[in-house]
Amino acid sequence: MDSGSLLNWKKRYAAAGAFPQPAIPRIGYWMSAKKLKKMDMNVFSRVCRNGGFELVQIDFKRPLDQQGPFDIFLHKLTDIIVKAEQDNMDDSQEVELFRVLESYMKSHPETIVIDPIDNLKKLLLRQRQYHLIATSEACINHEMVFTPNFIELYSTDPESMLEDLRRAEVSFPIVCKAQQAHGSSDAHRMMIIFNAAGLQSIKVPCVAQSFVNHDAVLYKVFVIADNFYVVRRPSFENFHSTDLPPVVFDSQNISSASWLYEDPSTKFQSSISPTSVSAKPVFELDSKIVQRIVRGVRKQFGLSLIGIDLIVEKASGRYAIIDVNAFPSYDGVPNFFQHLLGHIQSLIRQRDSQKMLTNGHAVMIKPSGLKMDPEVLS
Structure with missing residues (x-):
């Protein structure tokens, strides 16, 4: 390939969005104050950072769209799910926040929920x-x-x-x-x-x-x-x-x-x-x-x-x-956060591998998760 062809290929490649730096995968999480006392999320934050992930505590007082995007949503929402299922008016604020979260997740199907609410x-x-x-x-x-x-x-x-x-x-x-x-x-x-x-x-x-x-x-x-x-x-x-x-x-x-x-x-x-x-x-x-x-x-x-x-x-x-x-306490389990991050990485790899078929034709997935349009590869 001569220099002109190479330059032309690079221009087409850049136009396809293949060169921008990949975004850092983001893990949003929400847990009750009781659960947070049992789990040292500062340790998990360090584990995530060392693994190339950003850990973000979700604040329900702010619009979720302003806090995203999230690759992963990690949660312990079981108590709130019960209240939402019962439509408990004594906890109407918590229930409303849960409804907002459900709506956000439906609007962002690319976000992996651990674990799926319907299954819980x-x-x-x-x-x-x-x-x-x-x-x-x-x-x-x-x-x-x-x-x-x-x-x-x-x-x-x-x-x-x-x-x-x-x-x-x-x-x-x-x-x-x-x-x-x-x-x-x-x-x-x-x-x-x-x-x-x-x-x-x-x-x-x-x-x-x-x-x-x-x-x-x-x-x-x-x-x-x-x-x-x-x-x-x-x-x-x-x-x-x-x-x-x-x-x-x-x-x-x-x-x-x-x-x-x-x-x-x-x-x-x-x-x-x-x-x-x-x-x-x-x-x-x-x-x-x-x-x-x-x-x-x-x-x-x-x-x-x-x-x-x-x-x-x-x-x-x-x-x-x-x-x-x-989502139990995992009390006594060594290196729990490392195992948890390994599970998250596996889920993201599975999600990205499913993107290899887009609009009926194959695309290549770079290790970073960036897609290359098949026309660019031709």
């Missing part, structure tokens, strides 16, 4: 959540994985309650939980009922689920896309008597981080002495079963940042899924 709605009602778990690939046709039997109770009549429990094969002791898994002070307040007499203590409507003896160990499976980490935490001792009064507890306060297991290795790392949690030996989870659970739950709900609560049934050794939570 599948988690909000426990009855629906448990049904989706029970019918997911994690449980179907797998004799080692299940979710304990459950039923939604509405009646205040103990006899009617007993009939509903019998019909759903929910046996004592039972764990009674609020219908809403998010968005209220009662969401994490639970009660264990040991016998028919205890049914008088139940506040309906609620979801009742069979309690499974599990040797006082709860496994918190923290999922970041295709990666998962398991933290071993203390839980209730096995119950052998049904002649006990109801036990009220807060599911968020009953356990604390203790042991860490990272996939895909099989190495347990102790952060404190195991005897300070339980004198029982550590049960090593089968990573293949946990992988199946993670895959099945992710596919069913369409979410990438979730926490799965697992227990191992003492009598059978089966794995019981007892809860799925959106």
